[in-house]
Amino acid sequence: MADIHVEEFYKDVAIALVQLYGAFPRRINLFVEDIAGPDDPDEFGLHSRRHMACFGTLLWLEEEGLIRYVDTIRQEALDQAVLTRNAFVRLSAPAPASLAPASRQGYDQREEALPPSVQKDLSTHIHLIRTALKSGHSGHISQIVQGTFFADDNH
Template structure:
């Protein structure tokens, strides 16, 4: 059986990174509901496990140096969030298979890490998305 919470983590990570990349370098709030969908707190005011996992993903990405934020809005958002320079650079870098392909600018553009993540989010399976995001997070390209 698949670890669904890990697949959710990779999906949330992809959505958060793309959201921030699309508005880079502007800072702004990233709301959990925009990433993981609507959530109604229970009668005690507690959010669902899914909501809290997405919020935890945002905090983890910051702890790992991929995004910065100035404050949190309850457990609903990170405010004034922006990609770090390191993360922006990694998202804007071609994967080795894209470099080997050479070719036109369109081929090189498709090989950018951010576009590979976008492609998997739009058309890939959850396994393909998980593998792509895992490679981005844990197997960054080597520097020259």
């Protein structure tokens, strides 16, 4: 079992990527509270460990070349954030079938009857991330985010 802060990291990454993908190519303000939940700063105005971990995750996404932003809004948000080309292409790409065994448990012949374009959309990394977030299972979220980051670049 992973450390709780690592599982929170994967969940924060997934939520941020889904928000940015949903707005792409528009730039948006990416608020920490929309990802990690409400924060109650202490009497000195310092944010909680959880809030700061999420903020650190957003900064890490930029350092790793997955997002861009114009500036930070204190430690509350990223101003005018957008996915990079590489992140957009990766999230839009079909994921390997081995990445989503849990999401395929409900697979039936009705999916085969769907138009090819819909079948393709259901196999993308972003769809798998959204499905994992809906499941709420931290292990599944971690698996999908790891698979998205470390997937073969030829996919």
